Amino acid sequence: MASGSHTNTLDCCLSGLYTKALAVRAILLARDGADEQGMIRSLTIVLSTVIAAGVGAGAHQSRPSDQTAIDVPRVTQAEFRAKATANEVFVVDVRDDVAFKSGHIPGAVHAPATAIAERSDSIRRLAGTRLVVTYCSCAAEQSAAEAGLVLLQHGVAHVAALVGGYPDWIHGGGAAETGATAP
Numbered sequence: 001m002a003s004g005s006h007t008n009t010l011d012c013c014l015s016g017l018y019t020k021a022l023a024v025r026a027i028l029l030a031r032d033g034a035d036e037q038g039m040i041r042s043l044t045i046v047l048s049t050v051i052a053a054g055v056g057a058g059a060h061q062s063r064p065s066d067q068t069a070i071d072v073p074r075v076t077q078a079e080f081r082a083k084a085t086a087n088e089v090f091v092v093d094v095r096d097d098v099a100f101k102s103g104h105i106p107g108a109v110h111a112p113a114t115a116i117a118e119r120s121d122s123i124r125r126l127a128g129t130r131l132v133v134t135y136c137s138c139a140a141e142q143s144a145a146e147a148g149l150v151l152l153q154h155g156v157a158h159v160a161a162l163v164g165g166y167p168d169w170i171h172g173g174g175a176a177e178t179g180a181t182a183p
Helices: 002-014 018-033 038-055 077-085 097-102 115-129 141-152 165-171
Strands: 091-092 132-137 157-163
Touching: 077 091, 077 132, 091 115, 115 132, 115 141, 132 141, 132 165, 141 157, 157 165
Parallel strands: 091 132, 132 157
Antiparallel strands: none
């Protein structure tokens, strides 16, 4: 994986100087002998620790203490492909504008994680009874899960985060389209 991809993943999944400093530390530790999977595990551990401490992405949002991003259901790439083929999903890309415009899952609408609450009504209306699948480019689909949690809190009944997000979609041979689509 190119170093630019790691930067995009960090920007997607972490907010604030403190959490970025922890992530950089994990990268530097992992770089000294760990393979890509070792680095991903290190980042996942750091991210999980930060989220558990309440300082991670989205921690500023009020939410019931019994709900966290970890509680948001996940959908595997294989399950997603089957549901997408059957038109049983409404796909939401929660990455930033640049990432979305450079390539996204065909048919996905763009609702950046930072604006997901404001777009929740239109997402709920457009999705109807379909499963809303959120995705990002994070190593542990953290931004997608955080966005999914916000959608659940705003009354969207069926939400799941795509395991592996956009990188695994592309790596698995999934198609990409470019341009802008917003709800």
